[in-house]
Amino acid sequence: MKCLFVFCFVLFSARIAVGVNILAVFFTPLDSYQKVFRPLWVELSLRGHNVTVITTDPVKNESLVNLTEIDVSYSCYRISDELALPNDNLRPEERVKLNVFGMSLPAFEAQVQHHQIQDLLRDSSNRFDLVVMEMTSSPYYGFAYLFDVPWVGVLPHSTTLASDRDVGNLRHPLLFPDPTVKSYTGRNIWMRLYLALAQLRLIYSYDYEIMPELDRIARKYFGDDMPYLGDIEKNVSIILTTHNFITSKPKPTVPALIEIGNVHLKKNVKLPQDLQKELDKATNGVIYFSLGSNVKSANISSQLRNVIISSFAELPYTILWKWETDHLPGKPDNVITRKWLPQEAVLAHPNVKAFITQGGLQSMEEAIYYRKPLIGMPFFADQMKNVRSIAEHGIGVALNTDTLTKEKLKSAILEVVNDKKYKEKISELSDLMWDQPMSGLDTAIWWIEYVIRHKGAKHLRSPLLDLPLYQYLLLDVLAFVFGVIATTLGLLYAAYIYTKPVIQGVVGKNKVKSN
Known part of the structure; x- marks a missing residue:
């Protein structure tokens, strides 16, 4: 006891x-x-x-x-x-x-x-x-x-x-x-x-x-x-x-x-029943489209929105779009909208073939974890750099919203879904990312x-x-070295100036004697 x-x-x-x-x-x-x-x-x-x-x-x-x-x-x-x-x-x-x-x-x-x-x-x-x-x-x-x-x-x-x-x-x-x-x-x-x-x-x-x-x-x-x-x-x-x-x-x-x-990954997140049914029956494949929480799809320009809608309408896939208002003007029949989506649960669904993202860091980490190839569509801040890395690592395609056309977006989606190299590369990076001691x-x-x-x-x-910046950059050392060199050259030059008449006199006498 x-x-x-x-x-x-x-x-x-x-x-x-x-x-x-x-x-x-x-x-x-x-x-x-x-x-x-x-x-x-x-x-x-x-x-x-x-x-x-x-x-x-x-x-x-x-x-x-x-x-x-x-x-x-x-x-x-x-x-x-x-x-x-x-x-x-x-x-x-x-x-x-x-x-x-x-x-x-x-x-x-x-x-x-x-x-x-x-x-x-x-x-x-x-x-x-x-x-x-x-x-x-x-x-x-x-x-x-x-x-x-x-x-x-x-x-x-x-x-x-x-x-x-x-x-x-x-x-x-x-x-x-x-x-x-x-x-x-x-x-x-x-x-x-x-x-x-x-x-x-x-x-x-x-x-x-x-x-x-x-x-x-x-x-x-x-x-x-x-x-x-x-x-x-x-x-x-x-x-x-x-x-x-x-x-x-x-x-x-x-x-x-x-x-x-x-840090933020939850894993084992469940889909709402209605959305689970929609994704289960989309056997032709699902393209998930979300611009995250900082960039709202409802706030993008009407020109860009129309480019995206016209491209989606010609795809053979179901499009799941995070759209923050009650109504999406011109919504094609193959597009499903929700104001909010449990992103991890969506990416975990086997019918999801690709993820169109603005390039947020957390979204990219989730896509890599669930092995979903990416189409990057950046808007600001580190999204530009992150989307460039998508293309550099071969895990997807990078797009420019300023020059985006219906054909470019459609072509990028079809390429990422149908070319196995993107799926293989993101699976390889997923293994690397999760091979950690803690x-x-x-x-x-x-x-x-x-x-x-x-x-x-x-x-x-x-x-x-x-350490002062000038010391880190060795500016004082460089100044000292250049100072020593400049001083030495200056003394040599001064010595030459002062001894020049003497040298010329000696040389002149020698010439007279030789003549």
Whole structure:
């Protein structure tokens, strides 16, 4: 009995030691972001941690007794719905500013008025051991200062120029341009100049336009004693990123960057009965068409919509289209529309032959997992890069919405469905993607708890963060070398000037004597 008591006491003590208070901040009102973050806070609560999460998409699961959700969706989805799709002709820094000033800041200003967030800001009795935040530039970084705890950043996509710099992982502007930078094929001198200047403009804009404004807003709520917000951002312990070798090229990374792909996959999702019947009877094959949650099919131009509809009408397949309104003008008989679809369940159905996608990272991961070849139709941001990777890896065909015609779309669909090479290639990549020692979710939880156990991860900090840029680029060394060379040449030249008359005199006398 005594041994049993001791065993239970040790187990209980260990539980207390492991279970900590975590503040999670996932504030962007985009479903594609939230479905990546949601498994993290759910799993952390299931592991015994007390999790308080600020979110626009609460799970509302009463069985999660360790989870407190602050629902800030009440005004935020209006912001994302009203945000226009960025013009593809915008410069990279303009796109970043549109995201920050058009969505991140308005979302923060709306959410921070919530009474539960105000309680976090004002009640000094609140105690947390760790902050886990999406790494989308925001005044929310101030929470790490307010509670004086380490923080973990999470990215729902591959790293950006800003996030790489935060952990001292400088990216080469030619090999790994920021996702907002157009990366054209070819590397002539003009393209290399464009990529280098684009990176410099991004750095300037972020350091001297975006971050100062974020810092100004943060001080309104976290106090003037707060360190500069850019310094808090750079104090991140680790960054969890959904980068993978398929949608992004392999690149050197510092230990503080950890890849956690496929976190959001649920698997074994069931189709609604009516849709199950529709797909079961579509023995000729189904083409699934969805532009994700950020790009709504109902918002595309009428010209593009008519091109798509006219192409679908001539196909011998059933088309399942995620269409967000009650009526699709000119809908062909072979098209089925739904305002919302359980995408994983659709892709898992054996009659689905191909997936027309905007190139969202999560959609691509799901397609690769369920081995469905792709037709990429990108609109903005990292979709351009992701769709290029579809063609590069041979798992589908890339299309340009600006030059799309009925014939091009129809030809692309028929090619992807009927040419076995696309199915074989995506099956090969699926095997590669899933041959991992740990799942993405388990990897993420292990590293978050690693930061908890060690109260931060300063030992993973890159020494580059403490090195001035001119030293990293060896400008001082080059200046010294060129200085020595210039000084030596200058002295030699001066010596020659001063000794020239003497030399000429000696040479002249010798000539006279010889004559």
